[in-house]
């Protein structure tokens with residue numbers, strides 16, 4: 001029997017709650033199959049190794065190869081799926097400390113969104129675009145390829161968009177930019193503020 005060192009997160013919303021931005025079918029594949037596979041793979045790979053009882057962030061900082069790829073993708077997807085709330089929710093505009101930091105470091109929310117979407121659209125191949133904070137709380141947008149996460153650069157990840165094709169191909173086909181533009185409608189800025197304050 002497979003020991004569960006890591007388990008699939010529970011989503012804080014119903015699988016159809018993010019429609020029409022992300023369909024139930026995409027959630028069923030992206031969360032139910034892709035993320036589940038990364039969890040299953042990591043559980044097999046870490047059995048009997050020093051990584052069994054390590055937090056994901058630490059595995060990502062220390063490991064390489066298949067363990068890094070699967071742990072990185074779990075960490076990335078956990079942060080991704082936990083940052084959303086239904087379109088009808090009332091928390092899709094930044095407020096408080098995160099808004100002040102966005103205005104300070106990017107000039108305006110509109111300028112921040114434009115740079116974020118541009119970096120997500122121009123990332124060649126599979127990967128993730130991230131908003132992170134450095135040690136002084138300064139905000140930075142980075143492109144990370146494949147399973148990489150800004151924690152490997154000493155940054156605190158706050159918000160991300162997945163630009164692997166599996167994230168958008170069912171709903172948007174090849175229109176990555178349209179998908180990224182739509183995601184702002186379901187970002188839970190209370191959660192981003194919570195991460196920033198942590």
Ligand code: MN
Pocket residue numbers: 030034077162164166167
């Ligand atoms: Mn993904």
